[in-house]
Amino acid sequence: MTDTQHNHERQPFGKRKPKGECPRCDELHDGAAPRTGWTSTAQRAAEEDARRADEIARHFASATHRSGGCGPVCTFGDW
Incomplete structure (x- = not known):
């Protein structure tokens, strides 16, 4: 992992300075990986949506749901 820092203000839309300026x-132009923890908000949202969809699918496939154990009206995932 690199400790090299940018020498400029944050660029809009994740743009980079031209070669030789930073x-x-x-x-990054030469193929270095972005630092961990700097994933985009969209990527985090997509991962969270996938996790949530899996959680809901597992509930609906569960014996508790199939047997009506979650109540007369299943509200799982409605929060």
């Missing part, structure tokens, strides 16, 4: 942008 050492960290140069590393």
Whole structure:
């Protein structure tokens, strides 16, 4: 992992400075991986949606749901 820092203000839409203007942008241009923990909000939202959909699908496939154990009206996942 690199400790190289950007030498400029944050760029809009994740853009990078042209080659030669910022050492960290140069590393990214050359194929360096983004730092962990800097995943996009859209990626995190997609992962959370997939996790939630799996949780709901597992509930509906469960014996508790099939037997009516969750009540007369299943509200699982409605929060």
